[in-house]
Amino acid sequence: MRRADRLFRIVQVLRAGRLLTARDLARKLEVSERTVYRDVRDLQLSGMPILGEAGVGYTLRRDMDLPPLMFNANELSALVLGARLVKAWGGDEAVAGAADALRKIEAVLPPEMRQQIDSVMMYAPGYRLQKTVRTLIDRIHTACVEQRIIRFDYCREDGQWSHNRRARPLALYFWGGAWTAATWCELRNDFRLFRLDRMEKFELLDEPFTLKKGQRLEDYLRQFEKPKNANG
Numbered sequence: 001m002r003r004a005d006r007l008f009r010i011v012q013v014l015r016a017g018r019l020l021t022a023r024d025l026a027r028k029l030e031v032s033e034r035t036v037y038r039d040v041r042d043l044q045l046s047g048m049p050i051l052g053e054a055g056v057g058y059t060l061r062r063d064m065d066l067p068p069l070m071f072n073a074n075e076l077s078a079l080v081l082g083a084r085l086v087k088a089w090g091g092d093e094a095v096a097g098a099a100d101a102l103r104k105i106e107a108v109l110p111p112e113m114r115q116q117i118d119s120v121m122m123y124a125p126g127y128r129l130q131k132t133v134r135t136l137i138d139r140i141h142t143a144c145v146e147q148r149i150i151r152f153d154y155c156r157e158d159g160q161w162s163h164n165r166r167a168r169p170l171a172l173y174f175w176g177g178a179w180t181a182a183t184w185c186e187l188r189n190d191f192r193l194f195r196l197d198r199m200e201k202f203e204l205l206d207e208p209f210t211l212k213k214g215q216r217l218e219d220y221l222r223q224f225e226k227p228k229n230a231n232g
Contacts, residue, residue: 003039006029006031006035006039007039007042007043009028009029010025010029010036010039010040010043011043011048011060012100012104013025013028013100014050014058014059014060015060015104015107016103016104016106016107017059017060017107018059019052019056019057019058019059020057020058020059021056021057021058022036022037022040022054022057022058024057025040025058037054040058048060049061071109071113073116076113076116076117076120077120077122079102079105080102080117080120080122081120081122081124082098083098083099083101083102084122084123084124085124086098087099087124087126088124088125088126088129089124089126089129089174089179090134090137091134091135091136091137091138091141092134092135092137092138093138093141094137094138095134102117128177130197133179133196133197136179136196136199136202137172137179137196139202139204140169140172140181140196140204141172142204143169143204144169144170144171144172146208147168147208147209147210147211148204148205148206148207148208148209149166149167149168149186149205149207149208149209150166150167150169150181150183150202150203150204150205151164151165151166151167151202151203151205152165152167152194152199152200152201152202152203153165153199153200153201154194154198154199154200155198155200156198162187165185165186165187165194166185166186166187167181167183167184167185167186167192167194168183168184168186168209168211168215169181169182169183170182170183170184170211170216170217170220171217173193178195178196178197179195179196179197180193180194180195180196181193181194181196182217182220184211184215191219191220191223
């Protein structure tokens with residue numbers, strides 16, 4: 001994490017209004033306590049109204065809050081449900097991001113609306129999602145963004161295995177219980193969907209790829225937009 005990003009994150013975490021120790025911040029940022037002390041001191045010297053001291057804890061002065069966010073009940077319910085869905089069915093990085101986002105929203109809501117968060121009676125139990133799949137979500141998403149080839153063993157629905165499959169990942173899709181990776185498969189030289197819960201021995205290779213025309217995500221999606229034959 002870049003130092004500028006880390007300083008911004010410290011401010012956002014402290015905006016939740018709770019007193020946090022350097023150890024708490026170090027754990028959230030995955031840095032040393034010494035780094036936190038230095039960063040907080042630099043923020044204070046720059047004029048950021050951070051209250052507290054080493055050995056006690058830190059918080060942000062309340063008048064640093066943004067003006068109250070104006071959400072209606074339906075919008076707030078949608079935000080809470082979305083965060084709960086991500087927590088239940090997302091990768092580890094997305095889960096952390098959803099929790100942070102909801103905490104920031106809660107910190108700047110008027111008190112009467114803050115209470116409504118706990119009154120949203122819509123939940124998304126995620127006990128069916130395997131830990132290995134959560135990890136794969138993050139790794140394949142990284143591969144999509146960085147355009148890096150993935151390699152894995154794969155078990156088809158009929159139980160037949162194929163080994164050392166190489167694919168160029170395009171995007172991840174969630175189908176209400178199962179995650180799939182849309183890819184350009186090097187073995188088939190065509191688009192293929194792979195279920196994450198059927199992958200084994202996954203590797204994210206340090207091998208970049210460049211997608212040619214006809215291999216990109218928009219080309220894959222265009223297959224579903226072709227008009228049907230008028231004669232059936």
